[in-house]
Amino acid sequence: xxPSTDQENLPAVTRLFRRHHSALTPLLLLSPALLILLxxxxxxxAFSLYASFTPYRMxxxxxxxxxxxLRNYIRLIGNDDFWAAFLRTLLFLAxxxxxxxxxGLGIALLIDRVTxxxxxxxxxxxxxxxxxxxxxxxxxxFIFNDNIGVVNNALQFLGLADQAIPWLVDxxxxxxxxxxxxIWMSTSxxxxxxxxxxxxxxxxxxxxxxxxxxxxxxxxxHVTLPFLLPFAYIAMTIRSLxxxxxxxxxxxxxxxxxxxxxxxxxxxxxxxxxxxxxxxEANAMAFMASLLSILFTWFxxxxxxxxxxxxxxxx
Amino acid sequence: xxxxxxxxxxxxxxxxxxxHGIDLRIAHDEFVVLVGPSxxxxxxTLRMIAGLEDLSxxxxxxxxxxxxxLPPRKxxxxxxxxxxxxxxxxxxxxxxxxxxxxxxxxxxVVAERVQDTAALLGLSDLLDRLPAELSxxxxxxxxxxxxxxxxxxxxxxxxxxxxxxxxxxxxxxxEIKRLHTAVRTTxxxxxxxxxxxxxxxxxIVVMQDGRIEQIGQPMTLFDHPVNTFVAGxxxxxxxxxxPARIAGDEIAFNDxxxxxxxxxxxxxxxxxxxxxxxxxxxxxxxxxxxxxxxTSLVEIPLKVHMIEPHGAEMLLHARLxxxxxxxKMYAPRPVAPGDQLTFQLAxxxxxxxxxxxxxSVTAR
Numbered sequence: 001x002x003p004s005t006d007q008e009n010l011p012a013v014t015r016l017f018r019r020h021h022s023a024l025t026p027l028l029l030l031s032p033a034l035l036i037l038l039x040x041x042x043x044x045x046a047f048s049l050y051a052s053f054t055p056y057r058m059x060x061x062x063x064x065x066x067x068x069x070l071r072n073y074i075r076l077i078g079n080d081d082f083w084a085a086f087l088r089t090l091l092f093l094a095x096x097x098x099x100x101x102x103x104g105l106g107i108a109l110l111i112d113r114v115t116x117x118x119x120x121x122x123x124x125x126x127x128x129x130x131x132x133x134x135x136x137x138x139x140x141x142f143i144f145n146d147n148i149g150v151v152n153n154a155l156q157f158l159g160l161a162d163q164a165i166p167w168l169v170d171x172x173x174x175x176x177x178x179x180x181x182x183i184w185m186s187t188s189x190x191x192x193x194x195x196x197x198x199x200x201x202x203x204x205x206x207x208x209x210x211x212x213x214x215x216x217x218x219x220x221x222h223v224t225l226p227f228l229l230p231f232a233y234i235a236m237t238i239r240s241l242x243x244x245x246x247x248x249x250x251x252x253x254x255x256x257x258x259x260x261x262x263x264x265x266x267x268x269x270x271x272x273x274x275x276x277x278x279x280x281e282a283n284a285m286a287f288m289a290s291l292l293s294i295l296f297t298w299f300x301x302x303x304x305x306x307x308x309x310x311x312x313x314x315x
Numbered sequence: 316x317x318x319x320x321x322x323x324x325x326x327x328x329x330x331x332x333x334x335h336g337i338d339l340r341i342a343h344d345e346f347v348v349l350v351g352p353s354x355x356x357x358x359x360t361l362r363m364i365a366g367l368e369d370l371s372x373x374x375x376x377x378x379x380x381x382x383x384x385l386p387p388r389k390x391x392x393x394x395x396x397x398x399x400x401x402x403x404x405x406x407x408x409x410x411x412x413x414x415x416x417x418x419x420x421x422x423x424v425v426a427e428r429v430q431d432t433a434a435l436l437g438l439s440d441l442l443d444r445l446p447a448e449l450s451x452x453x454x455x456x457x458x459x460x461x462x463x464x465x466x467x468x469x470x471x472x473x474x475x476x477x478x479x480x481x482x483x484x485x486x487x488x489x490e491i492k493r494l495h496t497a498v499r500t501t502x503x504x505x506x507x508x509x510x511x512x513x514x515x516x517x518x519i520v521v522m523q524d525g526r527i528e529q530i531g532q533p534m535t536l537f538d539h540p541v542n543t544f545v546a547g548x549x550x551x552x553x554x555x556x557x558p559a560r561i562a563g564d565e566i567a568f569n570d571x572x573x574x575x576x577x578x579x580x581x582x583x584x585x586x587x588x589x590x591x592x593x594x595x596x597x598x599x600x601x602x603x604x605x606x607x608x609x610t611s612l613v614e615i616p617l618k619v620h621m622i623e624p625h626g627a628e629m630l631l632h633a634r635l636x637x638x639x640x641x642x643k644m645y646a647p648r649p650v651a652p653g654d655q656l657t658f659q660l661a662x663x664x665x666x667x668x669x670x671x672x673x674x675s676v677t678a679r
Contacts, residue, residue, distance in 0.1 A: 204400030207367050210387040211394045211471075212414035212461070222413070226404040310404045310445065 052283035072284035104190025137252030140181040171261030197231030233304035317378035325372035351522035393462030469501035568636035593666035596641035
């Protein structure tokens with residue numbers, strides 16, 4: 001049998017593959033991953049983007065075929081509920097991230113100084129992360145309950161309050177209660193990352209600072225803190241994505257109430273999309289919400305790169 | 316600039332005592348080098364002077380002030396670390412000026428002193444660089460500059476040259492010596508390298524196992540080591556140390572070879588005493604060089620089994636009474652392993668140590 005007849009007998013795909021053997025191999029090997037990405041992320045995203053240009057309601061499936069361009073987005077600009085949720089989410093992010101950073105830094109610094117039982121403390125510190133956010137939400141819903149909650153009970157028992165404080169009913173207090181739950185659950189993320197930073201820190205510059213005349217506070221401010229900054233930015237990036245999509249704790253504790261006072265972007269989006277079945281509008285909101293996350297990530301990463309550059313690392 | 320005094324200083328880590336009550340007086344403007352093998356306590360001693368380690372017992376004084384309980388920042392000392400310990404996020408200018416800025420000096424003063432110090436150390440073109448952008452030698456100079464700029468009571472150097480390559484080390488050694496002459500100041504310098512100690516020090520402190528073995532000027536230590544440890548530690552190549560016995564007017568080696576006992580030792584040793592015979596390789600030579608110096612010589616035949624050419628001279632490995640000995644040939648000529656050579660042994664240069672205590676028989 002001559003080679004040419006051999007070629008002719010093979011299926012067309014195999015012949016094509018043989019001819020472009022080297023060029024196609026990488027693509028072929030990558031294709032399972034690419035296909036999964038395509039079906040799991042790219043196509044749903046494209047569909048969602050398309051849906052944001054339609055008045056799609058799940059109760060009327062044919063509405064998906066009506067193209068209305070940017071009308072959903074233009075409507076959002078005048079939607080006060082949306083902007084209130086947007087700003088509230090921004091505020092929630094800012095307060096949660098900063099408080100978690102400060103508390104996490106404090107915990108990391110304290111645990112770093114502990115010599116006996118440090119491993120045990122590190123494990124205990126991570127306990128809050130082991131619970132589902134839904135359960136944390138329930139836990140704090142009961143803790144802050146105005147009739148049977150532990151907080152009110154304790155306050156009244158100690159004589160610090162003479163009547164029940166409506167923790168989850170008053171708008172501002174409810175926001176505070178949700179923040180408290182969020183911070184309780186996730187401060188250890190900061191503590192762990194910053195503690196890793198402290199462990200990685202060379203001791204020599206600290207000793208040099210002592211001899212150079214630094215007080216403990218000055219050593220911390222001028223030597224330890226700059227070293228920890230890249231670690232803080234990494235933790236902040238992770239947590240900003242986490243907090244920006246906050247839904248579960250809020251849904252359980254207040255469900256956006258009272259009267260929308262604790263509505264965050266994703267509780268609003270879920271309400272519009274699923275409860276009110278206005279998927280088109282919800283998709284438009286979701287893309288705006290993603291913009292916020294991208295903005296935060298971009299900002300924090302820029303700072304991270306700058307900090308790492310000055311710490312002598314490579315980008 | 317001030318004197319530093321250590322009195323009966325003891326350091327314990329938990330139950331382990333690592334420094335056993337050392338006494339040391341470092342004079343104003345003196346360059347003192349603490350030298351010894353690793354683990355001898357030299358770095359711990361320096362860190363106690365700096366205030367980075369607490370004393371377990373004893374007293375440290377800087378000038379007239381007892382500083383035992385004074386935190387490092389109040390001792391007004393400057394320290395150069397082995398790993399440079401530069402602040403990685405600050406450029407050279409900020410690294411140099413940090414101590415002064417912290418001390419609240421006005422900006423113009425800081426800028427001026429930083430400029431002066433940078434000029435002195437040849438760092439003027441590097442002021443805006445970060446430590447990561449500097450070579451090892453440049454980082455070393457910044458570390459020294461950071462110490463210099465503050466004009467402290469004393470400088471503490473903790474093995475500052477051990478991370479540099481051989482050539483740079485010699486160069487920086489010269490630089491440190493030059494600096495000490497230029498800015499007369501008290502320096503305490505820790506190293507495990509006895510060459511550094513010999514070349515830099517006004518006085519050397521030889522330490523071992525948390526004790527001071529001997530304090531003295533470099534040549535005093537070289538010529539009159541008080542015990543076998545100092546004899547073996549100071550000088551390269553190290554002194555030959557061979558067990559022997561006093562037999563009448565002779566020093567008898569274990570294999571029956573004998574050399575005459577010089578007169579200066581007769582009153583210091585007893586008949587039959589076990590001793591360690593010490594002689595530097597410089598004074599065990601198979602050529603004529605020593606004869607011209609007019610010292611009294613004994614001839615001793617030794618079989619050479621290894622040769623180390625060093626260019627201007629040649630080290631010869633041989634055995635005497637079953638012990639390895641080193642000899643030195645000042646005018647190298649072809650020698651092959653296995654050759655039997657007649658070595659000249661300089662009697663004036665012999666050291667004798669008591670075998671039991673290891674102490675020199677001439678030491679009080």
